[in-house]
Amino acid sequence: MRGAVLYGPRDVRFEERETPKIMKPTDAVIRISATCVCGSDLWPYRGIQPMAQPTPMGHEYCGIVEEVGSAVTRIKPGQFVIGSFFASDNTCPNCQIGYQSSCQQAEFVGGAQAPLLRVPLADGTLVATRDVPSENSIPNLLALSDVMGTGWFTADAANVKPGKTVAVVGGAVGLLGVLSAKQMGAERITAMSRHETRQKLAREFGATDIVTERGDEGVERIKELTNGIGADSALECVGTQQSMMQAIQSTRRGGYVGYVGVPHGVELNVEQLFYAHEHLHGGPAPVRRFLPELIDLVWKGKINPVKGFELTLPLDQVAEGYRAMDERRAIKVLLRPTR
Amino acid sequence: MRGAVLYGPRDVRFEERETPKIMKPTDAVIRISATCVCGSDLWPYRGIQPMAQPTPMGHEYCGIVEEVGSAVTRIKPGQFVIGSFFASDNTCPNCQIGYQSSCQQAEFVGGAQAPLLRVPLADGTLVATRDVPSENSIPNLLALSDVMGTGWFTADAANVKPGKTVAVVGGAVGLLGVLSAKQMGAERITAMSRHETRQKLAREFGATDIVTERGDEGVERIKELTNGIGADSALECVGTQQSMMQAIQSTRRGGYVGYVGVPHGVELNVEQLFYAHEHLHGGPAPVRRFLPELIDLVWKGKINPVKGFELTLPLDQVAEGYRAMDERRAIKVLLRPTR
Numbered sequence: 001m002r003g004a005v006l007y008g009p010r011d012v013r014f015e016e017r018e019t020p021k022i023m024k025p026t027d028a029v030i031r032i033s034a035t036c037v038c039g040s041d042l043w044p045y046r047g048i049q050p051m052a053q054p055t056p057m058g059h060e061y062c063g064i065v066e067e068v069g070s071a072v073t074r075i076k077p078g079q080f081v082i083g084s085f086f087a088s089d090n091t092c093p094n095c096q097i098g099y100q101s102s103c104q105q106a107e108f109v110g111g112a113q114a115p116l117l118r119v120p121l122a123d124g125t126l127v128a129t130r131d132v133p134s135e136n137s138i139p140n141l142l143a144l145s146d147v148m149g150t151g152w153f154t155a156d157a158a159n160v161k162p163g164k165t166v167a168v169v170g171g172a173v174g175l176l177g178v179l180s181a182k183q184m185g186a187e188r189i190t191a192m193s194r195h196e197t198r199q200k201l202a203r204e205f206g207a208t209d210i211v212t213e214r215g216d217e218g219v220e221r222i223k224e225l226t227n228g229i230g231a232d233s234a235l236e237c238v239g240t241q242q243s244m245m246q247a248i249q250s251t252r253r254g255g256y257v258g259y260v261g262v263p264h265g266v267e268l269n270v271e272q273l274f275y276a277h278e279h280l281h282g283g284p285a286p287v288r289r290f291l292p293e294l295i296d297l298v299w300k301g302k303i304n305p306v307k308g309f310e311l312t313l314p315l316d317q318v319a320e321g322y323r324a325m326d327e328r329r330a331i332k333v334l335l336r337p338t339r
Numbered sequence: 340m341r342g343a344v345l346y347g348p349r350d351v352r353f354e355e356r357e358t359p360k361i362m363k364p365t366d367a368v369i370r371i372s373a374t375c376v377c378g379s380d381l382w383p384y385r386g387i388q389p390m391a392q393p394t395p396m397g398h399e400y401c402g403i404v405e406e407v408g409s410a411v412t413r414i415k416p417g418q419f420v421i422g423s424f425f426a427s428d429n430t431c432p433n434c435q436i437g438y439q440s441s442c443q444q445a446e447f448v449g450g451a452q453a454p455l456l457r458v459p460l461a462d463g464t465l466v467a468t469r470d471v472p473s474e475n476s477i478p479n480l481l482a483l484s485d486v487m488g489t490g491w492f493t494a495d496a497a498n499v500k501p502g503k504t505v506a507v508v509g510g511a512v513g514l515l516g517v518l519s520a521k522q523m524g525a526e527r528i529t530a531m532s533r534h535e536t537r538q539k540l541a542r543e544f545g546a547t548d549i550v551t552e553r554g555d556e557g558v559e560r561i562k563e564l565t566n567g568i569g570a571d572s573a574l575e576c577v578g579t580q581q582s583m584m585q586a587i588q589s590t591r592r593g594g595y596v597g598y599v600g601v602p603h604g605v606e607l608n609v610e611q612l613f614y615a616h617e618h619l620h621g622g623p624a625p626v627r628r629f630l631p632e633l634i635d636l637v638w639k640g641k642i643n644p645v646k647g648f649e650l651t652l653p654l655d656q657v658a659e660g661y662r663a664m665d666e667r668r669a670i671k672v673l674l675r676p677t678r
Contacts, residue, residue, distance in 0.1 A: 093591075094593065101616070102593070102616045227432070229432050253438045254433065254436045254437065254438040254441070259613070263609040263610045263612075268606065268607040269606060270598075270607055271603075273602075273621075274622045274623070275623070277622040278620070279618065279620045280619040281618040283612075283613045283617075
């Protein structure tokens with residue numbers, strides 16, 4: 001089997017790797033229908049996050065179950081399934097309150113940019129659709145695996161409710177944060193973006209306003225749009241010091257900041273936070289919590305998270321996929337294995 | 340009029356000050372029935388928080404309204420009233436969602452360690468009791484002005500609910516955090532304290548367990564008491580790096596940290612917070628939000644926040660009050676003006 005392996009900065013190779021197989025009785029092996037390049041893959045790709053060794057890439061996936069281990073009872077071969085980047089048993093105390101990405105047995109699922117993938121804790125991790133979906137739905141279902149699941153969690157963590165005002169900081173996840181906020185009934189949704197394509201998409205997903213300024217100026221514009229008090233909720237989907245501060249400062253007193261951008265060197269002065277009087281919640285999205293609901297929304301055609309969004313490439317062009325994301329020629333790259 | 344003025348480290352003087360009077364039509368002047376020394380007064384008293392000039396001290400108060408400004412309509416002379424350390428109009432957008440300590444007109448109320456006090460924005464700030472209370476109730480009502488109101492907010496901010504487990508870090512506010520958590524129905528409440536008197540009080544207020552260890556060891560003990568997962572809620576009532584980390588690390592994934600200790604040099608690494616998957620909320624307690632409910636609880640005898648708690652001194656012995664707090668001979672000092 002050939003799959004994507006990152007060797008170092010801007011060096012992704014599509015090369016022969018060991019074919020995944022059942023290693024534990026709770027495993028499943030799935031045949032990938034589609035996978036993605038994630039914004040977070042760009043951190044090591046750009047050399048900002050160091051890597052100890054060549055690493056099989058990809059953590060977003062959906063596909064058909066090929067084989068299951070002897071202890072797997074809920075998931076069956078032939079089913080179309082979606083899972084998250086963290087395998088979870090879905091039964092431990094952390095899973096039971098909806099934090100499956102903090103499962104006591106959590107295991108990162110890597111190497112999905114390949115035709116086959118081993119998924120640990122299959123019964124807890126995977127959610128099957130009622131039928132095998134149409135080709136058209138596959139990109140939307142794939143999006144639930146991370147980017148849409150994470151966008152949804154951000155809005156949930158930021159307590160978005162009907163009638164509220166929302167400010168959104170960030171790229172692909174941010175766009176789906178806009179979509180999520182819209183779906184949750186927010187009245188005014190401001191996307192903070194300097195990129196015309198993203199601004200257009202943000203509007204299509206439900207943004208009522210666009211702010212192109214960053215930093216203090218951006219915060220000032222959000223205040224102007226919210227009667228001087230700031231947004232009820234801010235969605236932080238980047239993970240830099242600047243984006244985090246922008247989200248915190250754009251939020252009103254007593255408001256909510258949901259943050260899902262993997263933080264890179266971000267430090268908070270608690271005194272500043274203290275007087276901001278905000279609620280802060282975030283972390284690796286517990287996508288598994290939301291999968292049943294989100295699958296249902298896609299199935300009923302109520303959300304279309306990859307509308308105008310993705311560049312689809314055959315899996316063997318994965319290196320071009322990384323380049324397109326890195327150079328901002330694409331917001332999100334989908335990869336489809338060829339048969 | 341004579342009142343308490345802090346000149347510098349460990350130098351509190353009870354000396355002649357200008358008698359407060361109505362300065363704006365929205366002011367009231369109240370005759371202090373009782374005031375306190377607050378844990379936060381010890382920061383400048385100990386010289387840890389620098390002061391630019393001699394400062395009239397005290398921000399906890401209750402008493403009888405002497406006089407009101409021409410624009411005051413709700414509050415009347417002769418009423419017994421309680422207010423918070425932040426004056427608030429109770430009508431601005433921040434007040435309306437319950438963050439009166441972030442009122443757009445917020446003004447710190449200082450100089451309460453005196454027989455008379457000017458309270459700005461009287462209609463918004465002060466809450467009157469139904470009658471003039473008995474002498475016995477005055478200490479309990481005074482406690483609502485800050486220490487009890489803040490303890491209650493911490494528990495509220497940490498989402499304490501019936502059946503939940505709670506860890507509490509901190510002194511007088513922490514003890515009332517214990518009382519608040521008990522009142523809110525928490526099942527298991529662990530007070531983290533090394534002081535025998537406080538441990539005993541914590542048990543009386545509703546603590547089911549005491550942890551005497553600090554830092555990593557303390558966190559380990561909380562984990563042992565909570566099936567290895569950590570407390571559902573932690574109440575941080577100190578404001579140091581150590582106490583904040585202790586609260587964060589004692590909390591389970593998906594749990595809640597309420598923090599009210601005024602932070603002194605506390606920095607958070609957001610990556611650590613991210614993977615802790617916690618909710619964080621705090622700030623200067625919006626005591627005004629809780630006053631009507633808390634007055635009702637005191638009036639009905641359901642809470643007795645100063646039980647065995649306070650050292651009461653005549654106001655002119657305020658310097659001894661600070662010393663007793665500083666030397667940990669008293670948890671909370673109440674001061675009563677003599678007539």
